[in-house]
Amino acid sequence: MTDTFDDLRDLYQEVILDHGRRPRHARRLESFDATAKGDNPMCGDRIEVWVKYAPDGTIADTGFQARGCAISVASADLMAETVIGRSKADTHALFEAFREMARTGKCPHCDAALAEPLERLEPLAGVHEYPSRVKCATLAWHALVAALDGGKEASSE
Amino acid sequence: MTDTFDDLRDLYQEVILDHGRRPRHARRLESFDATAKGDNPMCGDRIEVWVKYAPDGTIADTGFQARGCAISVASADLMAETVIGRSKADTHALFEAFREMARTGKCPHCDAALAEPLERLEPLAGVHEYPSRVKCATLAWHALVAALDGGKEASSE
Amino acid sequence: MNVDARIPLDRPALLDVARIREDFPILRQTIRGKKLVFLDSAASAQKPRAVIEAMREAMETQYANVHRGLHWMSERTTDAYEAARDAVAALLNARDRHEVVFTRNITDSLNLMAHSYGRGVLRPGQAVVISGMEHHSNIVPWQLLRDDRGIELRVAPITDSGELDMDAFEALLADGRVGLVSMTHMSNVLGTYTPAERIVRIAHAHGAKVLFDGAQAVVHRRVDVQALDCDFYAFTGHKLYGPTGIGVLWGRRELLDAMPPFLGGGEMISSVSYEHSTWAEVPHKFEAGTPPILEGIGLKAAIDYVQAIGYDAIAAHETSLIDHALSRLGAIEGVHILGRAQDRGGVVSFSLDRAHAHDVATLLDRQGIAVRAGHHCAEPLMHRFGLDSTARASFAIYTKHDEIDYLADSLARVREFFK
Amino acid sequence: MNVDARIPLDRPALLDVARIREDFPILRQTIRGKKLVFLDSAASAQKPRAVIEAMREAMETQYANVHRGLHWMSERTTDAYEAARDAVAALLNARDRHEVVFTRNITDSLNLMAHSYGRGVLRPGQAVVISGMEHHSNIVPWQLLRDDRGIELRVAPITDSGELDMDAFEALLADGRVGLVSMTHMSNVLGTYTPAERIVRIAHAHGAKVLFDGAQAVVHRRVDVQALDCDFYAFTGHKLYGPTGIGVLWGRRELLDAMPPFLGGGEMISSVSYEHSTWAEVPHKFEAGTPPILEGIGLKAAIDYVQAIGYDAIAAHETSLIDHALSRLGAIEGVHILGRAQDRGGVVSFSLDRAHAHDVATLLDRQGIAVRAGHHCAEPLMHRFGLDSTARASFAIYTKHDEIDYLADSLARVREFFK
Numbered sequence A, B: 001m002t003d004t005f006d007d008l009r010d011l012y013q014e015v016i017l018d019h020g021r022r023p024r025h026a027r028r029l030e031s032f033d034a035t036a037k038g039d040n041p042m043c044g045d046r047i048e049v050w051v052k053y054a055p056d057g058t059i060a061d062t063g064f065q066a067r068g069c070a071i072s073v074a075s076a077d078l079m080a081e082t083v084i085g086r087s088k089a090d091t092h093a094l095f096e097a098f099r100e101m102a103r104t105g106k107c108p109h110c111d112a113a114l115a116e117p118l119e120r121l122e123p124l125a126g127v128h129e130y131p132s133r134v135k136c137a138t139l140a141w142h143a144l145v146a147a148l149d150g151g152k153e154a155s156s157e
Numbered sequence C, D: 001m002n003v004d005a006r007i008p009l010d011r012p013a014l015l016d017v018a019r020i021r022e023d024f025p026i027l028r029q030t031i032r033g034k035k036l037v038f039l040d041s042a043a044s045a046q047k048p049r050a051v052i053e054a055m056r057e058a059m060e061t062q063y064a065n066v067h068r069g070l071h072w073m074s075e076r077t078t079d080a081y082e083a084a085r086d087a088v089a090a091l092l093n094a095r096d097r098h099e100v101v102f103t104r105n106i107t108d109s110l111n112l113m114a115h116s117y118g119r120g121v122l123r124p125g126q127a128v129v130i131s132g133m134e135h136h137s138n139i140v141p142w143q144l145l146r147d148d149r150g151i152e153l154r155v156a157p158i159t160d161s162g163e164l165d166m167d168a169f170e171a172l173l174a175d176g177r178v179g180l181v182s183m184t185h186m187s188n189v190l191g192t193y194t195p196a197e198r199i200v201r202i203a204h205a206h207g208a209k210v211l212f213d214g215a216q217a218v219v220h221r222r223v224d225v226q227a228l229d230c231d232f233y234a235f236t237g238h239k240l241y242g243p244t245g246i247g248v249l250w251g252r253r254e255l256l257d258a259m260p261p262f263l264g265g266g267e268m269i270s271s272v273s274y275e276h277s278t279w280a281e282v283p284h285k286f287e288a289g290t291p292p293i294l295e296g297i298g299l300k301a302a303i304d305y306v307q308a309i310g311y312d313a314i315a316a317h318e319t320s321l322i323d324h325a326l327s328r329l330g331a332i333e334g335v336h337i338l339g340r341a342q343d344r345g346g347v348v349s350f351s352l353d354r355a356h357a358h359d360v361a362t363l364l365d366r367q368g369i370a371v372r373a374g375h376h377c378a379e380p381l382m383h384r385f386g387l388d389s390t391a392r393a394s395f396a397i398y399t400k401h402d403e404i405d406y407l408a409d410s411l412a413r414v415r416e417f418f419k
């Protein structure tokens, strides 16, 4: 693929296509401490997330099974990649920051401490142009946060 | 009153004001063969009509009691004046012709035989500009026709 | 406020009426060679250029069906339509934009309440209270509810001056069976503003929720639903200088959440199967089918326009006009004004000795003046005062004092004419 | 009809599409520098200048509330609004203009039916039949009716090709308990036209009335309710090149007369007292509150516009476009088209291997093409075919053959992109 696809790439960057096509964390954890489902009936997107904590309470591992568009699968995978090793509090903060980025394309009020992980999620910022697809990008996060909070079900806003 | 009221006169001609103010036939007949009521709930107009037939079946006399605007009272009175001496069939035809005149301002398809009585009703043709007031002009006629047809109640369309 | 009856034509007002009139193209029209004097704004207001242009521009440059479009036109149109919801939320000072439900007109908002709240939340044996000065749209839905579900309908009487009888109102609530008070915030016939805060306090003290019919009130005064502390508030777009085809129901989130949906169809569902469907979150739960997209865009432009002028100036203008009208019309022999409330707004209903209201309206029309005549969709109120109909002049931000002078002079001519 | 897949750009059509496009200002828009290719007209159509101008002109020169205005502006606006009723009556070849009820959209028309006919005329124990390819707006109202009043809801299955299974349909009616068949006249997902005359004959033979959801059908084909012999017909203004905020329910006079009112309020009453109110004649009985005045004026302009072009040319254009689309899209490897009905209209739903419909829609949008993706408010139909969503291209009078070519080429690029 050369730049013949330039016009398609600003939202569907290679990293999204890649994670959408070959998610690294798309698996059910054999042993886990928390789990939750997410559901977006409007598009039929569905996701299930599993979380395993480390002894210090940080996220030791996380995996998911998802049915949905490239954006939602890629977002779930990038999420997994980004939150492993983080505390619950960090993950919550990251969720809020990511949500704002997905909605508005930027996160001006974001904590500098979040700069590095947010940069990794930045390829998804393009969805803000498509408010109806923001949900695709945030569904996995809603499910993850529901799992961390001990809930069972989440649906994106 | 001089021509200071010119701008008000094209609809409210002197004959309408006069018949509205001093109707000649606004009375209940002592003896009658048919009667009916008319009601226009939209404006609160109400009318009751009585009819007495001659031996040949023509209308020997008619009277009414009305509550309503100048147009509706004047129309009732002009109607009474016009139908006395006419057959039922004539009166029906006249009703149809008058209705068209009230709606459209003219009656191109009208029978030449109706020319004379229609001319007498012509001052009311101006209501066609006010479709919501056409009903004021036709209510008495609806009631009269209901009486002729043996009905009891009429409401303008 | 005391206004001189012989006010000069270009008297300085708090509102720059001359400039405002520039924004309303229709006001330049003539009727049979006479300048249009439009005094029927309480029936429906004229539209400023901002509204006309917003709707035109949407149709010419940015239109598609909204929500879930996934393409540029749809996403941008959704933004524009949903911005109307933000504008309404700000207008009413709602806590949460999701509390704003778009309907077709206020009649629709009130019917939604009678169905979703009346049939879905109230229980047989409970009662609804309205007042003796309601518009039919705030009477008939409750009658239909009463006849369908055995929910009592109680009518709080009004005084001869046209104000709510507060003692009688409170007495109606005494047995604790009233679930909802649905009342006008300003009468479209008498001009009376009801004492909204007091009504809410009394109703809440007796366990009843309060819904206001703000069709007239919101046109002239700032409405703050949090300050009023009411539970529901409804208004209609076309009287607030917006297009026809759109109305508003605002309600507290938790109350709307607890209400079942009313109309079923697209937009209001979460998922559908033949056996069982689930509903979208509020407000969408109450918005079945393609929404009034262009109308939302027009309404937002209207609200922006009104907000830019500001309710302080608008309310002051209304007060000044009504004072002027009461003094000018009241001075004409044979003219009787209906309603003498202390707190009153921009409508004057009147009758004229020896002339039927319909004749008065038509004869004013011959002079270029648009007023309404009839029962103003408030028959029970008319009958309360022993009348079938009145003529009614009503005012808007574009109404000039000299239009009221012209009305008074023209009415005096009609009186002469009928003498 | 067989259309060459490599059709030249300015192929002469029965419709002068180039001239028609001149009438739609929005079609000159670009999206991110690419020409707008609007293939989402089945969701909502764009508006011709005639509609935009009619609404603008009304607001600028001739506007007031309608009915009983007694002044020039009101009388003339009433004439203009009521002329829309005549236009609809002529469009559907209704016998009587009073049979035309204006609603907010077709969803509202269907809910009116579910309330006034469903709750007011049907009796518990009776059934309503819909088909397996209905829009949610023709499912959910009947579900709510079922759950509220115990009126059974039966679903006539469709075949794999996306057509109504006529034997199964007739079998559903066999017990004589079906009071109403409410069915789409053209599926918004499959494009299938249902055999309306046959449906009516069968339904009537079993004592059932028939209501058609003509939201899609009326856009492309001449509908003659007397020839169809149906009992009710509904459509929505915004898909017929008219504004949002207005829908239509046509019904036989005697059936409408027998139905109780649905919404209560102004306009729909004959007289009101607290004890008892009486209703206006149809259609006003069903039109509570200030009607969609501007929308009626816009809809009339839309109907006049469509009638001037003529349904013969429109239908032929639709057929030509759909044939072209089926041959072009069908030739792309990995593209699957949903629905293969014999008699089908201007929508194509499709899926693409290895790409989710949402991604397809977004990637087409990047190329300037507006298509819809999702369940198209027809979840049960999607599930019937084992799908959650499809992309859908839909056509209008302004759609060019080369836009379909561009869609096919762009789709092929999306396929490459996802390979």
Ligand SMILES: Cc1ncc(COP(=O)(O)O)c(C=O)c1O
Pocket (backbone or CB within 6 Å): C266, C288, C289, C290, C291, D042, D043, D105, D106, D107, D108, D135, D137, D138, D184, D186, D187, D188, D213, D215, D216, D236, D377
């Ligand atoms: C077949 C069909 N029925 C009903 C509807 C609902 O139309 P509206 O949203 O205008 O009520 C649509 C369009 O979405 C449709 O395509």
Ligand SMILES: Cc1ncc(COP(=O)(O)O)c(C=O)c1O
Pocket (backbone or CB within 6 Å): C042, C043, C105, C106, C107, C108, C135, C137, C138, C184, C186, C187, C188, C213, C215, C216, C236, C377, D266, D288, D289, D290, D291
């Ligand atoms: C106080 C009041 N309530 C309700 C209505 C009904 O408004 P709409 O016809 O827009 O539903 C009106 C206006 O006619 C009104 O003045």
